[in-house]
Amino acid sequence: MYPAAHRNSRPTCKESVMAxxxxASDCTACGACEAECPNNAISFKKGAYAINADLCTECKGQFSSPQCASVCPADCCVPA
Ligand code: SF4
Ligand code: SF4
Structure with missing residues (x-):
């Protein structure tokens, strides 16, 4: 039997990562975000910048805040 403190704690599970x-309607295609992404998740395709959700980690574990949002002058990098 576990001590009470352990018995009452929730099982740990991997923190879910969003993207x-x-x-696109607000993006000015300045390109500032692309160079800042630590995961190369941002690319210019078909005339617009886009984030690959499979690569985006929200910068968790790498920076204290999403770098694309930090540098975007149009405030158009937002949680999906
Ligand atoms: S939140 Fe971080 S990992 Fe995701 S696209 Fe922006 S800079 Fe890249
Ligand atoms: S920094 Fe913002 S405005 Fe510039 S390309 Fe990226 S999303 Fe678009």
């Missing part, structure tokens, strides 16, 4: 997205 950021670029609001």
């Amino acid at each position: 950021y997205k670029i609001k």
Whole structure:
């Protein structure tokens, strides 16, 4: 039998990671975000910048805040 403190604690599970997205309607295609992404999740395709949700980690474990959102002058890097 576990001590009470352990018995009452929730099982640990991997923290879920969401992704950021670029609001295309507000993006000015300045390119500032692309160079800042530590995971190369941002690319310019078909005339617009977009975030690959499979690569985006929200910068968790790498920076204290999402780097794309930090540098975006149009505030269009937002949680998906
Ligand atoms: S939140 Fe971080 S990992 Fe995701 S696209 Fe922006 S810079 Fe890249
Ligand atoms: S920094 Fe913002 S405005 Fe510039 S390309 Fe990225 S999403 Fe678009």
